[in-house]
Amino acid sequence: MYILDKQNATHPDLNLLYNEAIDLLATLISIPSFSGAEERTADEIELHLAKHQIKTIRKQNNVWCYNKFFDQQKPTILLNSHHDTVKPNEQYTRDPFAAVVYDDKLYGLGSNDAGGALVSLISTFVYFYASEDLPFNLCLAATAEEETSGGNGIKCILDELKPISFAIVGEPTNMQMAIAEKGSMVIDCAAKGRSGHAAREEGDNAIYKAMRDIAWFSSYQFPVEDGAPQSVKMSVTQIDAGMQHNIVPGCCHFTVDIRFDHNYTSREILNTIINHTISSFNVRPNILQPSHIDLLHPVVVAGLSLGRKTYLSPTSSDQGWLDMPSVKMGPGESARSHTADEFIYIEEIEEGITIYIRLLESIFKQDA
Template sequence: MYIKLLQQLIATPSLSRQESTTADILEQFLRERGLAPNRHLNNVWLKARNWVEGRPVILLNSHHDTVKAAAGYTRDPHAPDIEDGKLYGLGSNDAGGALVSLVATFVELENDASLGCNLILAATAEEEISGPNGIAAVLPLLGKVDAAIVGEPTLLDFAVAERGLVVLDGLATGESGHAARKEGTNALYLALDAIQAIRGHVFTRPSSLLDPTHATVTVLNSGTQHNVVPDRAAFLVDLRVNEQYTNEEAVEELQVICPTATLTPRSLRLQSSRISADHALVRAGRVVRPESVLYGSPTLSDQALMPFPTLKLGPGDSARSHTADEFIYVREIEEAIALYPKLLREAYPA
């Protein structure tokens, strides 16, 4: 049933901002099972019927949008064929397998009085672009949430931390002049001083789960002609933040070492995330799947937009995401459909 649902989703194009039809499919699937999902933009969400005030509220979230098909596809990206145990198609691995597994989990548990938490299911849009009309638009509608399982391909290992991202616009301002007379203040040189400082900077808060916070200058633009000293030099910085920093703290640390330029973040919303090793979900994970690895994820997900503890967990392999001839093993989905309920029952017994 849930494999067929995933096949239906794969067969339906759902690029970010164009997910209305897959939202229709998910909404109809849930209604056919006697549930009453809510729809907000291209997001489908609902609360469990077995809702008991005072219990922890756990969000089950994954996304139904996809990136564009890679140029190297040798198959139809929307043909959900199963061959040798592999289900092929765009969005199969990222993150359709996790999504349908969480849908299955919600359907199984949402009216079960033996579960000691309240469940919310949210199948959301625009994850691939961290857009404003995805999970960010849904969270204000959900009320208080205590923790979330975010469905992404992790090989069913437990991603307990995730890096944040900030893109910074760097600007050095000088004074124009004639190059032959050595006039003016060269903004390009000021920018290079700042870039050199960024290149040599070592952030001081190590992480046992993620690589160190680091910044990389990726674009530099300055000057108009050979004989004019440039009065402006603009550059871009890609800043990857581990869970020991907030984005604001990391930006401030960079600005201190760059007195010759101003650094302006385009957005601070994609924060790093972390869940404690003592959290009920993590403790339960060690019990129900002791072979799983606890690790820090280098890739972004909707975790970055959630202001509460989140555990990234799902079937599939992140290395297959966004690749040509994307696939997921059917057995991986079956394992996830079995694992998620065990995890929740262990973490939140009635």
């Protein structure tokens, strides 16, 4: 772990910040905060920041604030993570809202995705909040509805934030830097047939029609250059058809999750689907666009100088709403997200705070 000078009188004590981060995360875990219903966790985040005399701004369940000595002439770095969660799955063996520390792990829904990153970024912001000589401004935004790409999440406050130069988006990445992530699009499909009696040669089975399209979604590969990774991944994730066993279904509904990079636009993907399938479909709103950042950007250079690695992320986040350069980076492991008995190691949060601070200090030195 990186060691910081804990005697620097211009910053809060790091041990205190570590402990506060764990306590805040435990409190957030204990409060249900499913996407669209995060009022109480937003309240708790405001209360926590108020204890440090930090004034906050709130819209819906999004909370944001700026460093004490904000200077309009300086560029601004956005520190963003979300405080909403998915619903716990049926395989939980622990109470998802009981924040329990066992074997150096903090268990609970949202502990890993993205509570660890959120409280680490909050502590990092508090660490720098009262510094008078920062070459950058800092904006901390704890946002809602990330898990559902909802319209009342970060999307609804982007026009109200002061101009942002670049962003650090907190998600579980083992504190490595995701320098690009795929966009995300969801389509709801309907294969149409004709109902009839299953015992006679009647009707036109919509399930069989859907099966042909589903086979195409599962096997089609968008053309890419030799040796390049696949640009588009399409996965059928839901299906629904039929009323009862003796009726040929006249309609079969299924849902397709689509992830894509910059090689194909959403329009190009949809045109390809139209040309190869017979089902009708509707595109869900709030398409997340793919994101990327230049390898020579100061935040990437700073991360590399700290031994951080870069990679391309297969998952999507609120990066897809941002129209400025950004990296996705945070404590925890992506594979633990949305799993039963979710947890994060205590050490991961402490390391996350330390590396975030070192990262910003390294960026500040580049600007000096």
